[in-house]
Amino acid sequence: MARLAVFAATVGAACALRGPAPLRMSIAQPPGASTTSPWSPSSWRNFEAKQIPTYPDAAKLAAAEKELAGCAPLVFAGEVRTLQEELGRACMGDGFVLFGGDCAESFDEFSVDHVRDTFRVILQMALVMTYGGAQPVIKIGRMAGQFAKPRSNPQETIDGVTLPSYQGDNINCETPFTAEARAADPDRMVKAYHQCSQTLNILRAFSSGGYADISRLHNWNLDFVEQTNPGSRYRSFAAQVDESLRFMRAIGVDTRSSTFSQTSFYTAHECLLLPYEEALTRQDSTTGRFYDCSAHLLWVGERTRQPEFAHFEFIRGIQNPVGVKISDKATPEDVIKILDTFNPKNIPGKVTLITRMNAKNLREKLPPLIRAVQAQGRAALWVSDPVHGNGYTSENGFKTRNFDDIRAEIDAFFDVHAQLGTHAGGVHLEMTGKDVTECLGGDTNAVTMDGGHGLSTKYLTHCDPRLNSMQSLELAFTMAERLREQTGLPSLQL
Numbered sequence: 001m002a003r004l005a006v007f008a009a010t011v012g013a014a015c016a017l018r019g020p021a022p023l024r025m026s027i028a029q030p031p032g033a034s035t036t037s038p039w040s041p042s043s044w045r046n047f048e049a050k051q052i053p054t055y056p057d058a059a060k061l062a063a064a065e066k067e068l069a070g071c072a073p074l075v076f077a078g079e080v081r082t083l084q085e086e087l088g089r090a091c092m093g094d095g096f097v098l099f100g101g102d103c104a105e106s107f108d109e110f111s112v113d114h115v116r117d118t119f120r121v122i123l124q125m126a127l128v129m130t131y132g133g134a135q136p137v138i139k140i141g142r143m144a145g146q147f148a149k150p151r152s153n154p155q156e157t158i159d160g161v162t163l164p165s166y167q168g169d170n171i172n173c174e175t176p177f178t179a180e181a182r183a184a185d186p187d188r189m190v191k192a193y194h195q196c197s198q199t200l201n202i203l204r205a206f207s208s209g210g211y212a213d214i215s216r217l218h219n220w221n222l223d224f225v226e227q228t229n230p231g232s233r234y235r236s237f238a239a240q241v242d243e244s245l246r247f248m249r250a251i252g253v254d255t256r257s258s259t260f261s262q263t264s265f266y267t268a269h270e271c272l273l274l275p276y277e278e279a280l281t282r283q284d285s286t287t288g289r290f291y292d293c294s295a296h297l298l299w300v301g302e303r304t305r306q307p308e309f310a311h312f313e314f315i316r317g318i319q320n321p322v323g324v325k326i327s328d329k330a331t332p333e334d335v336i337k338i339l340d341t342f343n344p345k346n347i348p349g350k351v352t353l354i355t356r357m358n359a360k361n362l363r364e365k366l367p368p369l370i371r372a373v374q375a376q377g378r379a380a381l382w383v384s385d386p387v388h389g390n391g392y393t394s395e396n397g398f399k400t401r402n403f404d405d406i407r408a409e410i411d412a413f414f415d416v417h418a419q420l421g422t423h424a425g426g427v428h429l430e431m432t433g434k435d436v437t438e439c440l441g442g443d444t445n446a447v448t449m450d451g452g453h454g455l456s457t458k459y460l461t462h463c464d465p466r467l468n469s470m471q472s473l474e475l476a477f478t479m480a481e482r483l484r485e486q487t488g489l490p491s492l493q494l
Contacts, residue, residue: 039317073293088349097426101142117433132480299323332372403441
């Protein structure tokens with residue numbers, strides 16, 4: 001029976017790597033769902049905008065927007081619809097979403113190796129969770145567009161000099177700290193577009209060109225996996241899958257087919273720089289509806305999700321699946337307003353609610369939100385963002401996060417959903433394939449405050465601290481066990 005369980009789990013993992021078959025679904029539109037005024041890709045300009053820079057040269061901005069509007073879409077409407085179908089399945093309890101990638105992409109760090117390493121860790125995590133949870137894992141990279149970052153303060157002061165804050169490489173330059181570098185430059189949007197195009201080409205090649213072949217499990221290992229406990233667990237797990245693949249080949253299953261050699265991979269980023277997003281919005285020739293073709297999924301953050309403001313207006317009209325960050329400040333009324341406006345037809349998979357609260361707040365604040373959504377029959381996919389609510393500045397001056405706090409919030413997320421009988425639908429992580437030292441802790445090879453593996457050893461982020469590959473893989477094993485609990489399966493002890 002154990003052998004059959006391993007075989008079944010491996011078949012499921014292979015199918016999840018490829019992605020489920022198309023599914024059309026909807027649930028009844030709830031009574032009282034809001035109606036809204038006419039929308040266009042530019043109607044956001046009639047509303048007050050937060051977190052959007054003031055460009056000093058309006059003519060230069062208009063020229064950059066025109067150039068982007070004439071560029072090819074980065075993603076296509078059919079791909080977006082496929083993602084929404086998969087998210088719809090997860091919303092109904094059949095699937096788990098893994099968002100992963102950099103806090104903020106940069107021009108200087110872009111390389112094929114960097115894209116490959118992050119993609120590889122996401123593959124490793126997804127396969128561990130699929131094997132453990134016996135359900136599809138939808139892989140979405142915070143990649144090919146995650147440049148702009150919201151700021152609490154629009155200005156920064158250093159040595160008595162006050163200049164605009166750095167808002168991301170597609171807006172201005174972090175260094176040097178000069179007025180020229182910190183001025184918003186619309187040409188950087190065009191440069192970001194071309195980097196996104198290259199990133200997507202790399203991702204498509206890796207996902208469909210054989211790199212994602214499930215038989216390459218051992219080849220997915222990063223060099224520093226070999227010296228760690230999570231790496232040992234992964235190698236043991238890979239050996240079990242290899243044995244299952246040999247069994248399948250022996251009984252006549254073609255493990256060289258696309259089911260085993262390709263995977264579906266999507267991109268997402270925060271919908272922040274609206275001139276860029278509008279310029280890449282296209283009207284689909286098949287449906288006549290508008291899709292933001294800069295990414296498969298767009299999300300709005302805690303600072304920009306307010307009704308009657310520009311980002312709320314833009315997001316409500318695009319046909320992409322959308323995410324909304326929800327902190328402990330959100331009320332049940334806030335959440336219902338979001339769902340009414342962004343998903344008036346109540347389509348599963350259209351809206352993902354991404355909670356960022358820390359473990360203590362989540363246990364207290366999340367249940368009323370879930371109950372309100374349940375009571376009104378709204379379709380919502382619940383995803384945990386366990387990193388953003390756990391940041392602080394360390395004693396030696398580095399922005400960081402504690403691994404144990406992140407894992408505690410993930411456990412709290414699963415616990416709340418288990419108590420309410422609802423589906424814990426995914427996780428959203430700031431992570432990288434690099435061996436960085438930006439988040440403290442981890443079971444083995446832990447990042448410490450200082451010393452040989454201290455925060456300052458490889459602190460490379462341009463913005464917020466990221467989990468490294470080993471910390472990410474540790475979380476994957478944790479979530480695999482929690483997914484088994486959610487689906488009522490016995491522990492595999494991966």
